[in-house]
Amino acid sequence: GTGESLAxxxxxxxxxxxxxxxxxxxxxxxxxxAEAEALGAGAL
Incomplete structure (x- = not known):
């Protein structure tokens, strides 16, 4: 993992x-x- 929080x-x-x-x-x-991160930014 990347050490992110559960949330x-x-x-x-x-x-x-x-x-x-x-x-x-x-x-x-x-x-x-990159596509998944863009979804988080509202770009897709």
């Missing part, structure tokens, strides 16, 4: 999950780290 880790997981359900497929639908 930060849960928020990151929620962003990844939200992005993953917008594309078809399983593993290929996972966002990159």
């Amino acid at each position: 930060d880790a849960a928020a990151y997981a929620a962003r990844v999950g939200a992005a993953a359900v917008t594309k078809a497929g399983a593993q290929e639908s996972y966002p990159t780290a």
Whole structure:
């Protein structure tokens, strides 16, 4: 891990999950780290 708090880790997981359900497929639908961070910034 990166040493983030539980709340930060849960928020990151929620962003990844939200992005993953917008594309078809399983593993290929996972966002990159940059895409997940952009979701947190409201950029996507």
